[in-house]
Amino acid sequence: MKTEQARPSAALGLGELLRPVRPRLGTAIGLQAVAAVVAVVPFAAVAELARVLLAVGPVDRGRTWTVAAIAAGALVVWLLLTTVAAALAHHADLDFQLSVRRRLIDRLGRVPLGWFTDRGAGGVGKAVQHDVDAMHHLVAHSLLNLTASAVTPLATLVYLFWVDWRMALVLLIPIVIGVALFIRMMVRLDAGTAAYDEAQQRIVSSVIEFVEGIAVVKMFGQAKRAHRRYTQAADDFATFFIAWISRGYRATAASALVLSPITVLLTVLAGGTALVSAGHLDALDLLPFAIVGLGLAAPLQALDYHGHDMELAGAAAKRVGALLAAPELAVPAEPRQPDSGEGIRVEFSGVGFAYDADRPVLSDIDLVLESGTVTALVGTSGSGKTTLAKLLPRFFDPTAGTVAIGGVDLRDVAPDQLYRLVSFVLQDVQLLNASVRDNIRLADPGADEETVRRAARAAAIDERISSLPRGYDSVVGRDVRFSGGEAQRLSIARAILADTPIVVLDEATAHADPESEAKVQDALSELAAGRTVLVIAHRLASVVGVDRIVVLEHGRMVEQGTHEELLAAGGRYAQMWRLQEQAGLGDDADDRDTHTELGAAKEGR
Template identity: 50%
Template sequence: MTAPAAERTPTGERPDPPPPPQDEPDDPRLAAAALSELRRPVAGRTRLAVALAAVGALAALVPFAGLAALGDLLLADGPLDRPAVVAVAAGLLARGLLLGAALTITHFADVDLQAHLRRRIVRRLGRVPLGWFGEHSSGSVRKAAQNDIAALHHLIAHHAVETTAATVLPLGGLAYLLWLDWRLALLALGTLPLYALAYAWMMRGYREKAARLDAATARISSAVVEFVTGIGVVKTFGRARRAHDAYREAAEEFGNFYADWVRPMLRVEALSSMLISAPVVGLLNLLGAVWFTAQGRVTPVDALTGFLIALVIPTTAVALGFGAQDRRTAAAAALRLRALLDTPELPVAAEPRVPAGGAVEFDDVRFGYGPGSEVLRGVDLDLAPGTVTALVGPSGAGKSTLATLLPRFHDVTGGAVRVGGVDVREVDPEELYRSVGFVLQDVALVHGTVADNIRLGRPDATDDEVVAAARAAQIHDRVLQLPEGYGAVDALLSGGEAQRVAIARALLADTPVLVLDEATAFADPESEAAVQDALSELARGRTLLVIAHRLRTIAGADQIAVLDGGVVVERGAHDDLLALGGKYARMWTAQEGEQR
């Protein structure tokens, strides 16, 4: 039975209706299997903690028996029974120590499991193709590494121990009441059937309504994003009121649906919560105990014992409800973590080979991001060592896709990409990245100092080598203007400045082959010349594959390949392609006309 999820009150009850189950797994069986697999490293410690919790819960029954013995003595005007007093104190102490030890074990297990899972994620993501990161946002990875792992905390650190204690104690208490008198046992359970019926009524159609609520939530989120991101445009064209109306309508739809769903449940929820509250359970059992005693069916001491134990039994419903909700949330998180940990790794050759030289060959290369979506359709292209080859063409022609196959962001679906005469699939990834470097449009500067970011190209580089690379990349003077210089952490740099840091990184790596994907795309006009000078330094003596949209920047390339529709339609030097009068010539004429 699942208790409605809301903030817990001091009495442990949840008076509010259930929230939308946004972490409800689509397939509970797969989710349960994923959760079981992820918990395996700490399963032994969890079982030990459960055993301690069970013994501790049973120890909590000892004070009830001790109090009953003391009650018998007091009613008989007998002397105080010291063993009974010791039993009461020992039972309370044992319960506290055993449950405390169990929770300590599970909390340490939780910390170890979180570290273990994060290490697994790091190891897995360190072996996936680089192209995977372009298809998956950093937010989804962060959610898995932080939120989803954190969602396992309550299940690992609390659920097993608390659920065991909340189950064993009432069951043990019920068994004890059955031993005393079966009437007391039935009386202790008196309100639970009514609570179960009320809860079943509240939860009817829950999944269907929850799905509708998720859809309404998605619509209001979409309306918010649309309103915020497009506010400049709609205000410019005087349509702000209409955009606001769309948001208001989505919000009203959400509010009306949720209110219609929740309103009928509030009265029933209040009633069901009262049915398992201490005052109601206590009053029912007190009246019943008085009546049974008056009828001579039970002794006063047994009636008092039944009353005390009855106050414990209804808490099972609340505790198990919390545990069920926590388990569903954790199972959904486990399913997402399992999917991340099952991400296919980049295949590594059993006997890796080492490239010899900087020659690059695209041999009948075919590639698609999925079935029926072939982006490249038989590309043949040779890059001679020490030359510059430029890829140009319309958007969607496959330029960036072809370039990223060289550093093996993805594996070809047909043909081969070779570096130094060796298929890149036969090169160990670490060796490949010592042979092929890349500077992409979207510059990635990691958390750390400027020097740390440049050293990514070669972690063992000296300070002098870092400075030399920065000078060659035309970024040294700008770094010195920062308050901490090369030690500046997370320095605020413009797009062009960040690009030059990436170029310094590539210079320090000193790879014989380099891929440049529109390296001046985000450079501001003032720094574009500096970026171009840095690229000229970077190109010296290397085999370059350059993606360009501004044709003027690659007019001096040794070879220009024009891609269109996933195939090379023209190839040659700038003057030769202009004389050909084909696609490149038309692109050149169009761009030159725009600049006039």
Template identity: 80%
Template sequence: MKTAEGEPAGTVGLGELLSPVRRRLGMAIALRALAAALAVVPFAAVAELARVLLAEGPADRGRAWTVTAVAAGALLAWLLLTAVAGTLAHNADLDLQLSVRRRLVDRLGRVPLGWFTDRGAGGIGKAVQHDVDAMHHLVAHSLLDLTAVVVTALVTLGYLFWVDWRMALILLVPLVVGIALFARRITSMTAEMAAYDRALQRIIGSVVEFVEGIAVVKMFGQAKRAHRRYARAADDFAEFLDAWLSRSYRAGAASAVVLSPVTILLAVLVGGTALVSAGHLDAVDLLPFVILGLGLAAPLQAMDFHGEDIETANTAAKRVGALLAAPELAVPAEPRSPDLGGGPRVGMSGVEFGYDADRPVLSGIDLVLEPGTVTALVGASGSGKTTLAKLLPRFFDPTAGSVAIGGVDVREIAPDRLYRLVSFVLQDVQLLDASVRDNIRLARPDADDETVRRAARAAAIDDRVRALPRGYDSVVGRDVRFSGGEAQRLSIARAILAETPIVVLDEATAHADPEAEASIQDALSELAAGRTVLVVAHRLASVAGADRIVVLDRGRIAEQGTHAELLAAGGRYARMWRLQNPTHENDAYAGIGAGEEGER
């Protein structure tokens, strides 16, 4: 078996993400660098033209027009090169966004389903949408603008040193001090960015907790207390933000003052006056420093914004890279097909699993699901019921032992084949922003309308859908909002349509009201008919008619048998039954998997 373990977390960075567009981006940067060098020429030409026009005697008209022509040509070339560089960068940016989003979708389509349970959809959506967008300004603008700033500064200083090295050194003093202050600010911001992210997450968490829990705290008269907690969290965040921004803006203000045109002009005038008075510099030679020296101030101050763009893009790239480095689901090099002769038989042998290496959730699980039977997993919260059920559709892979279908380990079955064998209905239903019809036929996109309606009727949701103004064409979330029970029945219709021989049900009626639960139970019974079913249940009455009930305790099988056998044994199951059904301790209520003779 070939195992695609995926790349180690953190190996996909900004540089690697830029690799598909690196050549075009490099060409754009080179063109922008050349344009930045040419941008200095018109300003230098003004100074040279002053030399010609202010020289003693008649002005050299030919030289004056030559200097003017060179300036005009440089300006036109600057416009052309800047436009071409910008076009290349924007095209590279569009291709980068397409490339990254395709890679994300491809990667997320190959990670284990259980990987998503530890990550909210919001965080993944943020990476796919907002974090990719955050890299746009870097690629399309900031890299080019930063290149222009650096090249313009270097070319300008080179020209000024050629005019007079002493005056150039004087001009360098405020530039060096301002850049040093700027670098210190950026270093400080980078060091404290992680603390800012943590503080922001805390205030967001307190806001969500306050809003979502307002109904409960009001009901119990604790609104003021809850508001105080939220206010305290908001005050703590405000104090942190104020202190951080105060330090940052003080450094930024100092850098801005030192690099301001006023400071640059003051340095040029004081230094130039001293050199001209001492006879070391001609007055006309001071003009290039006034013109070009002041021109250095604005681009250098803009480095602040470019630095923030780079830091933002780098942070976003780390989050995107973390998703791209997510471990992939192991796939077999030579897939095997299970033997389904006589029905799909599921076997679990010596199964162990733990989310952390030092904290096992399941230990020594040996279990057989015979074809066409219903097996229920019950037990206290945290006993490992849901985790065990999720090993069958490969939300996770066991750390030891095996889960097999028809004698073949599920890890040796191709994923697409596995999901044609196993379907699952979870307690938290996810419906797509699509029509009701498309939501139901998610597993079989080619299913015709009658087949979809037949599945909906079996799931007891057809009448509700047909009563909508647009019927099965109604878009979920726009034309209609389904209740929890209705959404659950749509999910069951989806599983019925899939027609998989094995079904996993995880607390399918956990959030349903009594009326909705009855409808869901009917739909589940229709779904379970003739299939091998593994169901996770909290309410024992809902699975009392199961062929086998397995009681888990701290990740191990404590006991198993039929409802009647377990009641007669007087063990853990019997105690749980008495607690849940104090007035019907011997009542064998038939839930999923029961026939007519077991119904009350």
């Protein structure tokens, strides 16, 4: 069977992300550049108007009105150009955000479910929301502002060099010195960035160590010692940070002082006086430099701010681009339908799995789940139980061997068809910020009210939902917050509504409070009845009545059989059973009554 493997994609940069809106954005930048040139005209017109009015002899009224008209016209043109440029940029930004978010959602909808296990929802949410917002400011504002900040000084200098090149060179003295100081400051700060990151990591680590270990150090009377280590780390960070920032602030202050209007005006007056006295400059020609030249430094100082926006947007684009390059789940070119026959059989054949070449997790797994049976995976932490179970709903694909349902490799089954065959209930339940009804109906969006309620009743959660003021219309997180056990029962209701023939359970009672644990177990018994079940068990007493128990050790199957057979064998399972009995988790009378529901479900079929 030919399967269409997803090709790894290179992470996209900012330029590639902007490709769909590049023509409009380029047009907006071009209009903004023209507007930046036009913006100099009114100021130059004021200087020229002053020269006309202060000239010796009668005032040339025609020339006066012409200059005034040019200034007014330039203002109108500038307003029109900037308005159109801003409108184009914002329009491009809206399409850009829509395009990126759609691409993100589309991509994330096609990656393996296991991809999300190594990434918190916060990181994905940050990329979809905050990182796209960071690029929004760049597209809608910063690029235009950066263009204006770069073009306006250039246009001003061209005009001033046309008036008098010698005076323009005098004006450049504080500009060049200020820019050089600014560049020096940036180089110094960049050189210390790595050290700053390391210092920040040390203080964060010390805070975490102090907070997480406070109970232990207080127990042994070492709170003062631990606090001293924390305060020392904080003091070291503060000393480094103050010294690092002080160097930057001194350079920043010096640059701002040199580029300030007062410094520029003093330079213009001093240089102009010398040139006028020497007869190299007409006194009226000094006016453009005093009027226009003062505004030359401000756009240059703004370049840093807009450059910082570019840096933030570039970093955000890298994170978004990395998500857009996430590996997709392989999709079969010609999907096959598993043979249900009298039931669906699951078979693991020579299965191996490794997250990378140096991290093998599973090796040589040969396991058959007969239709309608309950199989439990047990073993110590890190033995590979969860990884093996997650291969069945295709959170990952095995790196060796095959996992087949009804004789068909999972990689040859269409994803939508697979999730009509397999459902799962995990330890950590994720509830959406939506109504309780919609949370249950995720398994079947078209389910009617009675079907949803029937599933909730089977999961022993209907009574709790009905007691809410808004009942099934209650919004999770706003109208109601469910306990761990209640959330598990909602998750079980989803699985019951999905009505798949195969169910994967990951110790669904792990986060349930004692009061609701029995209800969760009753719901699990209802869910397991008549289905092929693969359950991850941490408490052995919870699976004593299942059809088969498989013991994993270091990613390999070391034992399998019923509870009685494994105890009689006296191997690894028997040793684990004795340890749990000693820890109070064994098969005492109450525990037996509470934790054999899956076995009871099997017997009741």
